[in-house]
Amino acid sequence: MISSKRQLRITLGAAAVLLICIDAWWLITQHNRETQQFSISLLPTAVEYSEESDFPQYDPATGRWAFQGHDLKELRPYLRDSDGGPHRVGKFLVVNVTEPTTVDDVRKTYHALIENGICQVAVTDKDYRPGGTRTVLAVHIDWAVDERGDRIPCKSKFG
Numbered sequence: 360m361i362s363s364k365r366q367l368r369i370t371l372g373a374a375a376v377l378l379i380c381i382d383a384w385w386l387i388t389q390h391n392r393e394t395q396q397f398s399i400s401l402l403p404t405a406v407e408y409s410e411e412s413d414f415p416q417y418d419p420a421t422g423r424w425a426f427q428g429h430d431l432k433e434l435r436p437y438l439r440d441s442d443g444g445p446h447r448v449g450k451f452l453v454v455n456v457t458e459p460t461t462v463d464d465v466r467k468t469y470h471a472l473i474e475n476g477i478c479q480v481a482v483t484d485k486d487y488r489p490g491g492t493r494t495v496l497a498v499h500i501d502w503a504v505d506e507r508g509d510r511i512p513c514k515s516k517f518g
Contacts, residue, residue, distance in 0.1 A: 404441040453480070
């Protein structure tokens with residue numbers, strides 16, 4: 360009987376230590392997860408476009424880029440140079456967003472751009488009057504969170 364009480368105490372003690380270790384591991388791994396989904400910085404350049412303008416579009420559901428209904432393998436041909444002047448920012452991509460857009464859709468779009476080595480982007484929307492023009496600012500993608508919750512910094516391939 361003494362032996363069984365001792366075994367019970369050892370078993371319960373080991374179980375308690377195991378639960379404490381699991382709890383500590385969970386707190387450490389969850390605490391390091393990013394709550395912010397991405398970080399961007401404004402660039403001193405803007406893009407003016409009209410209703411007739413069309414730009415590449417990323418589909419967050421499928422993870423594919425398309426232009427005028429056709430899948431894109433390469434985004435490089437769609438990169439633009441900023442106008443000259445004192446605030447030249449280099450190459451950037453103008454993209455359309457899907458409607459409606461969630462924060463997670465934007466995160467996925469920025470992450471897809473990071474994977475393509477594109478850090479500078481101007482994001483358009485369809486919220487303007489027909490026949491009018493709209494101006495959007497370009498931004499630099501500092502980083503975006505991937506599917507695992509890890510922060511992925513943007514490293515431009517195109518300057």
